[in-house]
Amino acid sequence: xxxxxINLLYPAICxxxxxxxxxxxxxxxxxxxxxxxxxLPPFCIKCGRQxxxxxxxxxxxxxxxKDKPFFDRAWSVCHYDNLLKNLIHDFxxxxxxxxxxxxxxxxINFMKKHHIGKDSNLILSIPMHPNRLFQREINHADILxxxxxxxxxxxxxxxxxxxxxNTSLQSKLKRDARIKNLRYSFYLKNKLIVxxxxxxxxxxxxxxxSTVNECSRLLKNSGAGYVEVITLARxxxx
Ligand SMILES: [Zn+2]
Ligand SMILES: [Zn+2]
Numbered sequence: 511x512x513x514x515x516i517n518l519l520y521p522a523i524c525x526x527x528x529x530x531x532x533x534x535x536x537x538x539x540x541x542x543x544x545x546x547x548x549x550l551p552p553f554c555i556k557c558g559r560q561x562x563x564x565x566x567x568x569x570x571x572x573x574x575x576k577d578k579p580f581f582d583r584a585w586s587v588c589h590y591d592n593l594l595k596n597l598i599h600d601f602x603x604x605x606x607x608x609x610x611x612x613x614x615x616x617x618i619n620f621m622k623k624h625h626i627g628k629d630s631n632l633i634l635s636i637p638m639h640p641n642r643l644f645q646r647e648i649n650h651a652d653i654l655x656x657x658x659x660x661x662x663x664x665x666x667x668x669x670x671x672x673x674x675x676n677t678s679l680q681s682k683l684k685r686d687a688r689i690k691n692l693r694y695s696f697y698l699k700n701k702l703i704v705x706x707x708x709x710x711x712x713x714x715x716x717x718x719x720s721t722v723n724e725c726s727r728l729l730k731n732s733g734a735g736y737v738e739v740i741t742l743a744r745x746x747x748x
Contacts, residue, residue, distance in 0.1 A: 581726035586744030630710040633666040639676040655712035705733040716741040
């Protein structure tokens, strides 16, 4: 009722095609939502990388066979392209935080489909160094993780993982340099919180996985149980 009234007074405009939307809590219309492409299996059973068709659903990719990640399994929901790329940019840099509703819907549908997170009992997000947070004003991963926790009914802890080293931008570095750059850059404020907990670690993008892997290393060394990573998008189109 209240939603209908809000919608009548302030109709939502689709961020994809600029047409009016009849749902007040949405940023994209149903038509544009179809342009966001969900990733389809087969996936690497460790890092979630897209594998070529014909691969078994129990296969690991070459990277994971060579360098076993610290997390138990990572999943990425959508392909990082077209409309979603723009929406993530709006979310992070234009601070359109209401997009978290649209993103959460995508993530939750994917999780249901693949039976993800059934045993999770703690949600954590990838933290930002205080200096960067000061510049950006929001941590997009926090916002996503909080919305997911609320929807799934799983506790979310914002300040458990901390970033203590203000690392240079990862995207400009090669793989080995990324890993070196990230080593000891995170800190776990409360080890007791994570002990024997099955953790869902949330971020927007999965690039090389070095950030989530470094956080997972810390969590596992502090006694965490199953560590599952869920990211909204990944750009690994075959
Ligand atoms: Zn649209
Ligand atoms: Zn893999």
